[in-house]
Amino acid sequence: AQTVTQSQPEMSVQEAETVTLSCTYDTSESDYYLFWYKQPPSRQMILVIRQEAYKQQNATENRFSVNFQKAAKSFSLKISDSQLGDAAMYFCAYRQNYGGATNKLIFGTGTLLAVQP
């Protein structure tokens, strides 16, 4: 069974600095997606970034980028120029790319990010 591990329950970063959140996963599949979701205090889940496993190029979205190491099964999120609004719980998630309607997101345990002014 696939698993997603986030080993950092809490992280802290100074405003305008850079922080990296770690995520590792376990799967025997080769075709899958990886995601980072943000859950601010409002608890609305927001998709931050998505990576397709067959793409070697790391995904980027403005200040957010990932370091995808497929062989190592690692998928870290880098937040550059951190802003107060980045403070949230961040979840790493995996989804296989087959199985039709039954495929589902598998979430890690989350990393709570605090941004210090």
Add this chain to the structure above:
Amino acid sequence: GAVVSQHPSRVICKSGTSVKIECRSLDFQATTMFWYRQFPKQSLMLMATSNEGSKATYEQGVEKDKFLINHASLTLSTLTVTSAHPEDSSFYICSARQGSYNEQFFGPGTRLTVL
């Protein structure tokens, strides 16, 4: 992105009563909807997956007779917590997806408190 709504956002009920939570996809047809439960400072726990017009598929350990899920249309799924007890108090989140491989969009969640 697409919008998913949930109603109500908060509900307080007495022990032994039933509570219904609605999840709607406002601008797309949701062929698949998911229901999650989340405890404070914890991850999302998938309770069940429902496809329009079919019976929901429940995750192991989730009581299907207690958490009734109906996905009667392509824009609406409901979760009914039957005979609620204080231990059912939690934050319930739905998400919806069009097709099997598209992005999932999340609702804002419903906080259930059972007294």
